[in-house]
Amino acid sequence: MHIFREIEPLKAHLHQQHLSNFSIGLVPTMGALHQGHLGLVRASKAGNNVTICSIFVNPTQFNNPADLDKYPQTIERDIDLLRGALCDVVFCPSIQAMYPEASQIKFDLGHLDKIIEGEFRPGHFSGVALVVSKLFNIVKPDKAYFGQKDYQQFKIISTLVHELKFNLTLVCIPIVRETDGLAMSSRNMRLNEHERIRAAVIYQCLMRTREGLLRGQSFSVMKNEAFALCKKHDIKLEYLVLADREDLTLLGNDANVGHCILLIAAYVGEVRLIDNIFITENVY
Numbered sequence: 296m297h298i299f300r301e302i303e304p305l306k307a308h309l310h311q312q313h314l315s316n317f318s319i320g321l322v323p324t325m326g327a328l329h330q331g332h333l334g335l336v337r338a339s340k341a342g343n344n345v346t347i348c349s350i351f352v353n354p355t356q357f358n359n360p361a362d363l364d365k366y367p368q369t370i371e372r373d374i375d376l377l378r379g380a381l382c383d384v385v386f387c388p389s390i391q392a393m394y395p396e397a398s399q400i401k402f403d404l405g406h407l408d409k410i411i412e413g414e415f416r417p418g419h420f421s422g423v424a425l426v427v428s429k430l431f432n433i434v435k436p437d438k439a440y441f442g443q444k445d446y447q448q449f450k451i452i453s454t455l456v457h458e459l460k461f462n463l464t465l466v467c468i469p470i471v472r473e474t475d476g477l478a479m480s481s482r483n484m485r486l487n488e489h490e491r492i493r494a495a496v497i498y499q500c501l502m503r504t505r506e507g508l509l510r511g512q513s514f515s516v517m518k519n520e521a522f523a524l525c526k527k528h529d530i531k532l533e534y535l536v537l538a539d540r541e542d543l544t545l546l547g548n549d550a551n552v553g554h555c556i557l558l559i560a561a562y563v564g565e566v567r568l569i570d571n572i573f574i575t576e577n578v579y
């Protein structure tokens with residue numbers, strides 16, 4: 296496995312792969328890897344000759360400095376996991392390499408970055424769009440792999456690729472969960488033993504709301520129940536929204552739930568977690 300910290304040697308290496316007509320799959324991550332990330336690596340390996348995983352805790356996407364400071368960093372372990380997954384290339388640049396000067400660019404992604412996560416994390420998606428654009432330009436992948444876990448992020452990157460004509464295909468991979476349903480996340484490492492048990496309530500809220508909607512119950516009733524369930528378990532529910540799964544338009548009680556996604560964000564202790572579920576889809 297090749298490991299690069301600098302951009303130019305990585306580009307030189309990938310240039311050779313392009314000359315050999317090898318297809319390149321990119322898996323962008325912020326490290327503290329888990330099986331969710333490794334699922335993306337496996338999908339990339341199945342679909343490309345060369346898989347490159349980037350590990351970079353991108354400062355411009357953190358609207359809360361304390362969240363950035365506490366973001367778990369486990370680079371040695373990550374490299375071992377990627378070696379075990381037979382990843383071909385790891386790119387773990389320094390902040391200096393990715394941002395030699397403070398960036399002047401801000402992305403305005405229209406309604407998509409003002410709603411849901413965008414409402415609670417101003418500037419977050421601009422930072423995501425910035426770093427992902429840099430990675431696409433450096434790596435020039437044929438395919439790039441993202442998780443459904445960050446569904447709004449996936450939609451924003453789809454818009455970016457479409458509008459800026461990046462020459463690549465995006466692939467969205469389903470959410471990998473713990474056995475109690477909690478979506479795997481690097482942030483789960485920050486939960487203490489009690490918080491970790493309570494965190495499963497987030498998935499329960501999604502499942503109960505989904506079941507209620509499929510029974511014909513109104514979204515506002517199900518949402519109130521979810522807030523009550525979270526309160527009972529000392530979880531601060533930030534939002535639970537029902538949205539169109541294509542354009543993320545927010546929907547209310549009269550929605551045709553067939554084409555919808557439920558998205559949730561909640562604090563368990565100090566740790567903010569997000570999750571989502573399609574309303575009509577097999578649950579695995």
Ligand code: AMP
Nearest residue numbers: 324325326331441442444445470471479
């Ligand atoms: P992160 O390191 O959290 O920025 O995530 C890197 C990529 O892995 C993103 O595309 C995430 O959506 C994806 N990802 C994170 N957790 C999961 C999960 N539990 N299942 C599937 N993909 C995930």
